[in-house]
């Protein structure tokens with residue numbers, strides 16, 4: 001089967017409601033993301049119950065906006081791709097139910113997409129000349145993991161965090177420093193005025209064998225430093241933000257380098273919300289230049305959660321003849337490479 005002409009992607013695994021139309025699996029005809037910053041800001045983090053209720057309010061309008069911006073009528077769609085997991089089940093179910101209902105009405109196939117496969121696909125959408133095999137580093141609020149991506153959708157996890165995700169650490173450090181939600185961009189902003197050498201935070205697992213990560217230690221070290229200093233001046237906030245950002249990103253760079261060397265590969269794709277981080281981008285570029293590797297980052301709007309990546313990954317599944325039908329269900333946890341929804345299994 002050939003790659004479908006128009007796929008509608010839907011992504012609602014956490015606090016963003018997103019819809020996008022992708023042509024032939026690679027060309028983004030539209031991509032709409034509705035965030036919920038105002039909903040969660042007072043709590044300093046995502047409140048699952050509020051997230052799913054807000055998705056219910058926005059899903060139709062966001063999907064309609066994606067179709068109209070693409071100039072594609074619903075009847076012109078060849079398939080629908082929707083994130084089926086991992087994520088917040090209440091949030092996932094909103095996109096999933098909407099996608100299934102629309103597919104049923106239009107008489108077209110619907111496929112469930114793994115959120116991380118979507119992030120990995122974003123690298124190929126942004127860089128069509130990126131061909132497997134390559135190492136994928138997925139860094140977001142829920143994931144910190146290295147994958148080996150081979151042809152035909154084969155993807156093996158090489159290592160992952162044993163505790164917090166790196167984005168989660170950014171978010172928690174922002175809270176400790178009194179910086180606004182969402183934490184990653186505000187830590188990056190505060191760090192601009194700070195000295196990355198001011199505090200020597202630990203670099204957990206950086207030089208250890210294997211390819212796992214650990215971020216709870218850095219977060220605890222920041223909490224102790226904040227407690228030790230008492231009232232924080234603007235300068236202190238900037239220095240702690242810059243020093244934390246340096247420690248967090250140094251570990252990612254060292255582990256990605258180890259993965260490339262251990263697997264004898266030369267290409268690296270860095271994806272997920274934390275891939276938007278400027279220091280990480282600069283550090284990775286420095287590393288690959290020294291070692292003769294190639295690194296690709298999606299543009300910022302494809303790093304954070306979006307539905308274009310889901311539509312792109314889904315287009316490939318549809319091209320292989322996959323169609324998951326109306327039994328498609330949401331799963332809060334599911335390893336990459338597995339698709340329990342394929343068999344209509346229950347969550």
Ligand code: KG4
Nearest residue numbers: 140141142167184185273274276277304305
């Ligand atoms: O991929 P994403 O939108 O959602 C998940 O799948 O988790 O990633 C969101 C995460 C949040 O933890 C956010 O703080 C972080 O990505 N993030 C950043 C930056 N922009 C977003 N972290 C560091 N620096 C940034 N510029």
Ligand code: ZN
Nearest residue numbers: 140272273305
């Ligand atoms: Zn994500």
